[in-house]
Amino acid sequence: MIEHLPALVIAIPLFGAFITPLFRKRYNLAALWAILISGLTLVLVLLLEYQVLTKGMMIYVFGADKPTLVLPSGYRVPIRIMFQVDGIGAFMAISAGLMSFVGAVYSYSHLQKETGLEKYYTLLLLLTAGILGMVLTGDLFNLFVFLEIASIAGSALVGFRNYRGEASEAGIKYLIVSSVASLMVLFAVGILYGQYGHLNLAYLSKQITFNPLDMIALGLLFTSFAMKCGSVPMHYWVPDAYTEVPSGINPPLLVSTYASLYALFRVSFTLFGKITIDMATVGWIMSILGVLTMFIGVTMALVQKDVKRLMSYHAISQTGYMLLGVGVGLTVFHDKQALIEFGRTAMAGGVFHIINHIIYKSLLLLTAGALFYVTGTRNLNEMGGLARKMPITTISFMVGAAAISGIPPFNGFASKFLIYEAVYKLNPLLAIFAMVTSILTLASFVKVFASAFLGPPLEKYEKVREVPKPMIVAMVILAALCVLFGLFPDFVLDKIVYPAVDALINFIQYQSWGGLA
């Protein structure tokens, strides 16, 4: 059974999603079903990660045995679609499994007043399946198919509160950005298929010659994935989408954004990995985009009054850290000495920041959802004095805010510190920008804390009580992870982050399907 894990990880959420509409108006059952299925998926991805860590890369060919077509050179090529699960893929899969579970638990009570919920849970499970497919696949066209699944499901969920005009607008915006991005990906896939006659990522990365057409393909793929992960200057859809989506979907939607970031890394490191000269330029572009993204994101966040919108701008800004960390690694990718000296550390910082950010930003957005749940508003100026009424939400918020500002001993500190340290060795200026951003982040969250939780209790919130248990459970899980990851960063780094980084660096291993060819 173990060798079928990659297929089951996709089949289970798909199966669950197709069953969900049958619950019709029995919303509680549908919610429990979604929690069950996403919990099962979480268990499966954890098993998958364990397998990948102990036995190495997993190959799964759909509908046939291992690679079948033998080329004259003796290199065996798979004819069918295959999943190729390595460290980074499994790393992203854990994030997806965890966050869809947390999202489903949270939604159980957060959405009790809404209707049409069986569709909501169907879309939640499909979003999960789409993300998992994107990060596990080893086939370029399959990546496009799952990108479509994730983005269409995501945009339907963004517009789910269709009685709000803003939600429909955000949904349409997300849909348009996603379609443009997926069309560009499709064009690039067409260019590559036309030249090399195959869609397998590993095969393509071995054959690629970097002629002008390949450059166009790289440009298209880079642009579209950067667009989908909310990097400046294509960040405008992020605040709208994150603000309007029901809070329970925020965690999986964040992961879906970073699945595009994963695809960006996969394209730069694996698909075009053997191009030695020009990738340093791409690395510089990625780092500078990262710095711009973090700085512009945080300055926009400072002036926001809507609590979720403010956090969404911080999400943009934090994406910059990941781009910066991994971009620095890409800059020195072919310079062995610099790579060992600081490149690998920078990439570890960037990759570690992905999961850290997913955890604490989901936590923050969930607390924002809790505030909205009790007050009915997202405007910070109308809130106040909620700390006594909602102690657990307050503590969760404090943990999340401390983590995002990079205060020890929370998880944000661990990854940001790695990034500062390694980036400083490439260029001190970049590191200074990163630190300034961190200080501005702290300033902005102090403002949120003061205006929402502190101050005299307001009369209109006299009867406010702590949010229902499922929402508390979801927030406490994430807060606990924030603290645990911050207290034992070495454990997380050694167990899941460095294997992921090494999977990106060691593209030769990827090209040979873990030694199969």
Add this chain to the structure above:
Amino acid sequence: MVKRILAIIFILVIGFWIANALAKVPFGEDKMLVGKYYLENVKEQTGAINAVTAVVVNYRGFDTLGEVTVLFIASTGVAALLWRRREERSAEVDGSLILKTGSRVLLPFIMLFGAYIFIHGHLTPGGGFPGGATIATAFLMIYLAYKEYEIDHNLFEPLEGLSGVSYVAVGLIGLAIGGYFLFDWIWQIWEVGDIGRLLSAGFIPIIYTIIGIKVGTELTGIIDRMIKESKEVEG
């Protein structure tokens, strides 16, 4: 205005660059790698005469599962987004007697034709997607002719989900019997059917029937959602 001119110039430069790059590709060169393999092995490996179908359903069946899912999301998404504003049809009069009778008589034939397309997907051009779309046009016609007609939602919505479940189930049966998800156990292990006959090509007809039902119900569902207009919009 300046912005627009700049945009046009920018697009022209990019277009020139891409055209330049494409011009260097030799024309008509045979670069088929997997394509050749498909053509040479399609009959013995899948039992289908229609090589396109074999690629879509058998070799790249997992992508097709993904595409079916995309359509399912589209239908669920439309339903979720139009959930509260499905009110009433805006048509003021019914169709004429000729239109009504004609569409009633034609309905079974169109559906039969749709079923024919998806059942014979492995033999003739066509398959589950066009077959399902044909079935949906039959319902579209009824919707246009009859003002008060509405599909039975208790039947259509579960059917969408059930056909999706059966697709995944076919994949899982393949896993149980043949050892791989979406393994064609009917052709490769049971060896049922002769090439070129209706009973051949392993699980392709089964999957295409599932897809046909799924696409038909989903497109009909989308038509149903879109043809109704809310009262607020009208005034």
